[in-house]
Amino acid sequence: MDLPKTCQFLNEAQSRGLRMVLVTVCGVEGSSMRNPGTIMGVAEDGSFAGSLSGGCIENAVVAEAIDVLTNGAPRVVRFGAGSSYLDIRLPCGGGLDLSFHVIEDTSFVQSCLASIEARTPFSIETGPGGPRHVPNWHQAVFDPEGGEAIFGHYPGPDLQIIGHGGGVEALATMAAAFGCTARILTPDERLIQQLRPRGFAAHLLERTNQTDLLQSDPWTATVFLFHDHDWEIDLMEQALTMPHFYLGAMGGRRAYAFRNEALSKRGVSQDQLDTIRAPIGLFHSSRDPHTLALSTLGEVIRSYEETSWAPDV
Numbered sequence: 001m002d003l004p005k006t007c008q009f010l011n012e013a014q015s016r017g018l019r020m021v022l023v024t025v026c027g028v029e030g031s032s033m034r035n036p037g038t039i040m041g042v043a044e045d046g047s048f049a050g051s052l053s054g055g056c057i058e059n060a061v062v063a064e065a066i067d068v069l070t071n072g073a074p075r076v077v078r079f080g081a082g083s084s085y086l087d088i089r090l091p092c093g094g095g096l097d098l099s100f101h102v103i104e105d106t107s108f109v110q111s112c113l114a115s116i117e118a119r120t121p122f123s124i125e126t127g128p129g130g131p132r133h134v135p136n137w138h139q140a141v142f143d144p145e146g147g148e149a150i151f152g153h154y155p156g157p158d159l160q161i162i163g164h165g166g167g168v169e170a171l172a173t174m175a176a177a178f179g180c181t182a183r184i185l186t187p188d189e190r191l192i193q194q195l196r197p198r199g200f201a202a203h204l205l206e207r208t209n210q211t212d213l214l215q216s217d218p219w220t221a222t223v224f225l226f227h228d229h230d231w232e233i234d235l236m237e238q239a240l241t242m243p244h245f246y247l248g249a250m251g252g253r254r255a256y257a258f259r260n261e262a263l264s265k266r267g268v269s270q271d272q273l274d275t276i277r278a279p280i281g282l283f284h285s286s287r288d289p290h291t292l293a294l295s296t297l298g299e300v301i302r303s304y305e306e307t308s309w310a311p312d313v
Contacts, residue, residue: 002050003039003153004116005179009049010041010109018043020103021065022131024124025052026076026142026149027097034096036140037151039124044069052096053079061098068100074128075100076147099147104130119155119217126150155219156180157245157304159297162205162235163225164188166289167250167296171223172200174293178301185213187231205231211238221246221300223280225292229255233262240272246303248277248296277303 013020023040040050040058042065052061057079064077079096103109111133115122121137127148137152159175161168162185169191172182184195184202195202203213208231216222222239224232229251236259239247249259256278263273281295282302 002179004113004156006039006041006050007109007112007116009043009047010103011113013041013043013047014103014106014109018045019069020044021068022101022103022124022126023050023052023061023065024099024101024126024131024149024151025096026099026126026147027095027144029095029097036142037124037153042066052098057096064098065100069102072102074102074126074130074147076144097142097144099126099149101126101130105132108133115153116155119158119219121152121154123150123152155217157300158183158217158220159300160185160214160216160220160222160239161225162186162222162239163231163250164191165225165227167225167292169195170289170293171225171296174290174297176200178297180297183215185235209234211235214238214242216242216244218243218245219304220244221248221303223247223296223300224249225280226250229258232259233266236276237263237266237268240268240275245307246277246300247275248280248299250280250292251278 010020021042023042025034025036025038028036034052038052040048040052040061042048042062046062046066048062052058068075076097076099079098108131123134123138125132125134134150137154138150140151142149157180159180159182161171161182164186168184168186172184172195175182182200184200185205186192186202187205189204192202192204205213211234214235222244224236226232232249260273277299281292282298283295
């Protein structure tokens with residue numbers, strides 16, 4: 001979830017005329033807080049964005065990046081087990097191979113941001129010429145000898161929240177704080193007036209069959225938070241036919257039975273019905289909006305992390 005924020009930081013640093021270094025986790029030995037492909041951006045004034053170890057090595061990484069800016073040559077540096085930094089040890093006992101490359105291509109950051117905005121997979125390739133944006137997702141490759149690598153990146157989870165009540169606002173707020181995007185469809189005009197000034201994409205549902213407002217891609221989680229379950233049927237029938245990695249709905253046994261019967265009469269198959277997460281969330285019977293939001297977001301993120309994305313998506 002750090003990728004968009006790191007790219008935004010690099011874009012702002014570039015707009016201020018600062019030189020920048022892209023730091024990439026290329027190799028992991030043992031356990032680690034970050035996976036290969038994770039990036040960190042460092043500007044020549046020492047400011048940075050992104051986290052590679054939860055705070056254990058960031059200061060040393062910044063110092064290394066500034067030295068790369070001074071000397072110009074890219075490098076791969078080991079931190080943790082087997083590192084020349086004898087005074088820096090990762091609490092997990094593992095090791096990280098980090099590559100450092102000066103960003104020379106002025107279009108690199110804009111290209112990454114364009115892919116993030118369009119929610120299309122892309123890759124970042126590093127080599128002697130610095131970081132390069134590569135369209136589409138590519139299998140991870142790392143050459144320790146030459147320091148060349150390529151890592152693919154998929155869009156982060158986007159929450160399409162459909163419903164009314166305090167749980168909608170709580171989930172949208174929590175998702176945004178986590179780094180997800182959130183889009184809200186609701187018949188509650190007052191809720192829209194509260195969310196739009198805060199930058200949320202909130203749209204008014206005027207009819208139960210207003211399915212044209214639905215939008216999704218393979219990295220979308222569609223979440224239904226209705227107390228009045230009559231609002232769900234048309235919207236859910238359509239949402240099930242659209243790409244998504246998660247679809248969940250609030251409600252107990254009565255809601256579950258009502259929903260399944262209504263959708264079955266529409267011709268929705270049992271296999272499709274079985275994909276609906278209901279009751280929603282990691283822990284159920286959550287009546288408090290914030291607890292419901294936490295439970296739901298936890299289940300969404302777990303589902304996202306467990307999904308095996310196909311390279312040709």
